[in-house]
């Protein structure tokens with residue numbers, strides 16, 4: 334009997350006046366526990382043993398967004414968590430479905446996005462003796478290394494506690510991915526309804542404020558006040574914190590120039606006079622005191638070390654995670670706190686005129702910005718045929734400047750690097766991209782998660798390789814009629830479309846795809862609108878129309894196959910094989 338039928342039967346029995354004990358089961362308890370904690374959406378792929386969980390979620394008024402692959406469902410849940418500060422929930426079947434979702438869960442952990450992957454699993458006693466159950470896998474232990482926490486529920490009366498623990502783990506401190514294993518037995522087990530209700534837990538304050546020590550604030554302000562060339566770096570932790578007004582106020586009150594990391598673009602509008610994004614390597618190399626707000630000194634910041642950085646630079650680091658401090662460079666002034674509390678403490682402690690930024694520093698940055706902006710303008714204004722990245726992105730940039738509330742999802746290599754720099758962001762948390770891992774495959778999942786969570790339009794700017802990782806979710810976008818416009822930058826390959834098979838055989842190069850592919854036809858198969866564009870005018874028209882329609886659309890945007898560079902802007906990380914030189 335299905336879970337839904339089981340509930341109806343117990344209701345029927347009691348309405349007949351028979352002496353039936355009111356029962357519930359694991360399926361209902363999971364839904365009840367999620368709803369009790371304000372979680373109203375599940376992203377997933379149904380199947381044994383969670384088929385009825387998905388049905389029941391809908392029956393009980395939750396939203397279930399069904400995907401074509403668990404990785405995209407997980408990515409949607411993760412980005413929903415990032416945007417809302419509530420854990421996004423992804424539901425997967427056992428073993429392969431679980432593993433498909435695990436990539437997204439690990440990515441959520443790496444990026445600090447709160448997410449819970451709930452997976453059904455096979456019979457414990459068979460798994461533990463490795464007797465070959467249907468989709469047998471020791472899922473909880475497989476998940477552990479890639480998650481912030483992993484739990485298994487072995488009794489239906491523990492479901493409430495399991496979900497409460499998962500919520501606390503996902504959103505407290507540095508957020509991350511949590512795995513919750515629900516065995517088929519637990520899901521199907523019956524329980525007295527009252528006992529079930531009493532076992533549920535409504536979590537209280539799962540992400541408590543972490544107030545900074547006053548002396549840490551004073552120490553940081555003193556360091557900044559004595560700086561000759563101070564700089565603030567805003568990371569996606571700052572964006573996640575949703576302390577937008579205080580961050581802006583601190584930056585504007587002190588006058589310190591700031592550099593946004595990719596997903597922190599828009600926290601202050603990119604055209605803000607203090608924004609130093611257009612003088613990136615200059616400010617990193619010259620700054621003598623750098624205040625990191627929700628940004629790690631990882632590979633994306635050259636680990637804070639020379640040659641990108643001055644050897645003598647000193648750091649203030651505002652981060653919720655105490656173990657992040659000194660991870661790459663010594664931190665002179667750590668402020669361990671949540672960014673909301675830290676920024677209001679900074680504003681309260683800041684004395685008028687305490688921090689003065691020297692005009693020479695501001696002027697030097699402005700000069701470098703001007704130089705880079707002019708350099709970029711030259712490539713933006715060129716009108717090559719076929720289009721290159723710059724000319725296509727100029728059309729998108731100008732169209733999005735007229736549509737400022739739009740979410741921008743972005744992945745690829747050249748498609749990512751050019752778009753990050755060319756597309757200005759004007760609002761916080763509107764740019765969603767490959768993040769800390771530089772992972773391909775987030776595109777459609779993030780687009781769906783953003784559209785479902787906010788109801789706002791999304792433009793996904795996708796390399797043709799990147800798109801392929803989650804492209805089938807175009808059907809999901811059409812099925813739920815989401816306002817997502819996907820623009821595929823079609824240069825016919827990974828990085829470039831002109832690579833050749835060095836062996837000279839008939840197989841194509843390892844780096845290229847079918848020439849002149851028509852990705853726009855894909856979406857037409859599912860009732861969406863396809864456009865094929867070859868020039869900026871066509872792209873502007875197609876994007877303007879599709880955004881206005883609010884309907885699913887895909888624009889196949891033809892890009893010169895020779896325009897890209899190997900690995901985009903991170904060619905330095907790609908050990909050169911010297912293959913073209915070897916004979």
Ligand code: OXT
Pocket residue numbers: 595609610611612613614615632633634705706709744745746747748749750753754755767768770771772773774795796797798799800822824826827828829897900901902903
């Ligand atoms: O500093 P200077 O003075 O030089 O100036 C800088 C800025 O100040 C300036 N700038 C501006 N000037 C004027 N105006 C404005 N507005 C402006 N803004 C900035 O511009 C310069 C350069 O700025 P930038 O880029 O910020 O600076 P820099 O030094 O490059 O920054 C360093 C980084 C590291 C911070 C930055 O480059 C960055 O964030 N990079 C992220 C890179 C990344 O994550 N890439 C994705 C991974 S690549 C590779 O791994 C790929 N794979 C393998 C694979 C992956 N990833 N995942 C999985 C699951 N499987 C496989 C694959 C398969 S990419 C890929 C597919 C690629 O093919 P596609 O078809 O999808 O894409 P195409 O390449 O388009 O074909």
Ligand code: ADP
Pocket residue numbers: 443444445506507508567568569570571573574594595596597626627628629630631633651652653654657670671672673768769
């Ligand atoms: P980016 O890639 O943008 O540089 P990272 O993901 O590397 O950003 O760093 C984000 C940092 O922000 C992490 O070290 C994380 O601990 C921190 N963080 C996340 N949320 C908060 C918060 N609410 N308060 C303080 N720090 C936070």
Ligand code: MG
Pocket residue numbers: 796797798822823824825826827828829
């Ligand atoms: Mg490409």
